[in-house]
Amino acid sequence: MQNPFSLSFGKEPESLISRDFQSSDIISGFTGENPAYQVCMITGVRGSGKTVALTTISNQFRSDKRWIVVDLNPERDLLKMLAAELSNRRELFEIFRDAKINLSFLGFGLEIDGVPPITDIVVALRRMLEKLTKSGMRVLITIDEASSTPSFREFASQFQIFMREKLNVFLLMTGLYENISKIQDNKNLTFLYRAPKLLLAPLNLTLIAAKYKEVFQLDDKEAYKMAEATKGYPFAFQVLGYLCWSRQKRWNELMPEYDAYLEELAYEKMWSELSEKDRQIVSAMSRLDDLKVENIRAEAGIDSNLFSVYRQRLLKQGIIASPSYGYLAFTLPRFKEYVQRVMPD
Ligand SMILES: Nc1ncnc2c1ncn2[C@@H]1O[C@H](COP(=O)(O)OP(=O)(O)OP(=O)(O)O)[C@@H](O)[C@H]1O
Ligand SMILES: [Mg+2]
Structure with a gap:
């Protein structure tokens, strides 16, 4: 028999632990007559299961005929890929043909006699989305590992306009906290600040x-x-x-061996992405038994204001947690031991 556990990232493992509790929040936010929101972001450290959660959730929508799920690759031209994906769906072919949406100019097939072709990608998308919205369908766009690239910024600001136009578009994306935070710092993407962010909790x-x-x-x-x-x-x-x-x-x-795998495949990378101050805090934690915030701050030798900024960031990244008021804890197994190894006193 094959090993039921897997070391590969990014695909649904054979041994899958349900996260229904967390994902049902997202699903119920997107569904219903008046959806609570149209954008949601999943964050968490490397290996926390963002890609798997995105796949599981989007598959639930895929099994519902009223939803059209489009997975976009953040490395490509997102608006163009969305238009190409929608126009290539067999099940939508008739809808677009009846609406006389001629996309042949954009290279997406569908030549319609006697109808001038649309020459602008945004116009094409709007026409398709309007038609789908009128037909009671909803489009869910997923983006795994979003980051603040020019293509993403262009896409997101257009998405905001489509939302304002009351089109049935939904966006579910994942990203490391640093990347999500950079994205929402763009001055014309501040609508993303208000979008719910789900920090993946540990599995049950x-x-x-x-x-x-x-x-x-x-x-x-x-x-x-x-x-x-x-x-x-x-x-x-x-x-x-x-x-x-x-x-x-x-x-x-x-x-x-457990330590070696965690180190090699996850912790080294996480560590390399932490700032000097982050490391100071985490390594102070690794030297203490009583993880009271005051103790950690004193051990790290960082002044209060600065300390709270970095603590907040580490919490949002999912590297540490606050199990009770005034206390911090490591969220990752054997991470304390890892830090002790890389930062000997
Ligand atoms: N719900 C789950 N039950 C069991 N194993 C899971 C679950 N979710 C993720 N995993 C496992 O955890 C590992 C990491 O998952 P995944 O690739 O989704 O993480 P990620 O957060 O997307 O990481 P990265 O930031 O590197 O992209 C994989 O080995 C995957 O099999
Ligand atoms: Mg991933």
């Missing part, structure tokens, strides 16, 4: 334990301990399962 430990129990025939207590060793970090859930399966050892004998 009880569900993880149940999965490990089933695969490795552990008793409840042991399975839960193994789940706790992942802290609900999705990538860690896969790594620990993967190692147990392939090495045929108990999970707690695998810590050195």
Whole structure:
């Protein structure tokens, strides 16, 4: 039998832990007669399951006939790709033909006799979206790993106009907090500030334990301990399962290898993206047992104002969490040990 756990990023794993609780918020926000919002962003650290969550959620919409889901590649010309995608859908072909939308000039096929071709991409999109909106359909655009590129900025500002025109367009995107934050700092994209941002929470430990129990025939207590060793970090859930399966050892004998995989495939990259001050704070945390904010600040030797700015950022990135008022904690498993290794006293 094949290993039921996978180390690859970006695709739905065979052992998938449900996030229904979190994703149902997004789904209900987009649905209903008067949707609560039309844009939503999923953030979280590397390996927190953004791409998988985007795939799971968009598949739910895909199975509903009233929704047209279009996945766009942020490296391409987004407006053009959206027009191309819509005009290539077989199920929409008749709708656009009846509406006499001639897109042949733009190179998207669909020559219509006696109708002059549309020569502007925005006009073409507007015509298509108007027609779809009138037919009661909704278009969900997904963008994985959005960042503030010229193509994205052009796309987003046009998206805002379509929204204002009351067209049924929805946007679900993922990104690291740094990138999302840069995007919404663009002065004509401030509407994104108001869009809900979902920081992916850890996976449910009880569900993880149940999965490990089933695969490795552990008793409840042991399975839960193994789940706790992942802290609900999705990538860690896969790594620990993967190692147990392939090495045929108990999970707690695998810590050195577990550390090595986490380091090599996730933490090194995260660490390299932290600023000097971020690192100072995180490494102060790794030296302390009592993670009271005041203690950490004193240990890091950073003044109060600056400290709260960086603390806030680390929280939004998902690298640390605040389990109770006035306290901080590491969110990622074995990250404390990793920091101790890269920042020896
Ligand atoms: N709901 C889940 N249940 C189980 N495993 C998951 C789940 N979501 C993600 N994973 C696993 O976690 C790892 C990372 O997932 P994913 O690629 O979605 O992360 P990401 O946040 O998009 O990372 P990056 O920022 O690098 O793009 C993969 O190995 C994936 O199989
Ligand atoms: Mg991803």
